[in-house]
Amino acid sequence: MTDPARAAQAVAQRLGARRPAVAIVLGSGLGFLADEVRDPLRIRYADIPGFPEPGVAGHKGELVAGLLEKVPVLVQAGRFHLYEGHDAATAALPVRVFARLGVKTLIVTNAAGGIRPTFGSGTLMLIADHINLMFRNPLVGPVLKGEERFPDMSDPYDRELRTLAREAAREAHVALEEGVYVALLGPSYETPAEVRMLARLGADAVGMSTVPEVIAARALGIRCLGFSIVTNPASGLTAQPLSHQEVLAASAAAGTGLVTVVKGVLRRLS
Ligand code: HPA
Secondary structure, eight states: OOOHHHHHHHHHHHHTTOOOSEEEEEOTTOGGGGGGOEEEEEEEGGGSTTOOOOOSTTOOOEEEEEEETTEEEEEEESOOOGGGTOOHHHHHHHHHHHHHTTOOEEEEEEEEEEOSTTOOTTOEEEEEEEEEESOOOTTOSSOOTTOOSSOOOSSSSOHHHHHHHHHHHHHTTOOOEEEEEEEEOOSSOOOHHHHHHHHHHTOSEEESSSHHHHHHHHHTTOEEEEEEEEEEEOTTSSSOOOOHHHHHHHHHHHHHHHHHHHHHHHHHHO
16 A cells, blocks of 8 residues: 555645644535635646546546635545546555645535435535445554554544534535435446435445545544535435436536535634
């Protein structure tokens, strides 16, 4: 596995005196949030040891450091999915780098299929909790520096941050649902039978990311806030077949509400 310290050193060198407090991981089609960062410093993955080139349409490959609502942030535009063949440790590598740069708060975003019957395309969901059905965990193996062997997962998505998100959404009149995210390995979308199973397991939205990052963050004592943009009703809930292009378009369309809420949270943190 790549040593996160080497990657962190390379990023720290580029950051110079900048000290990001909050890291923001962008999901499919949400790349435009990186354009909102003031005084941006872009660090390409090619310049970070151990960071692979992202291979999915809708995902870039750079970290963007700068200010968002006066908060020093580090935006991760392009994530490493398990379905691309990356192991869970690679998916979590950026988070381990963020921790070494002093980041204490992680905001994760993703595109997801809606399982709860009322979750249509464009629904914004605050992640209350998750179910890991990837059957992978980034903490498997030797315990890395600063990490717990058996991290507590009773508050994976920080209670206080979720309260701030609800307040920010209310203030800006953005509709914000709340529910459980289930992560599957992918890359095939679910079958209708699988979606019925996931509903019975207590999931409200389904996707293929986020969980490895949040597990690593909790092991490092980083508090997390997560949002899913529901880009489609999950398989079997409508007659329509799913396509990645549709997911990207729906994500970008619903992304403005998400950006508003994220900014509101940052204002409350600053
Ligand atoms: N399933 C899994 N991942 C997804 C979906 C879905 O329906 N939509 C967007 N990401």
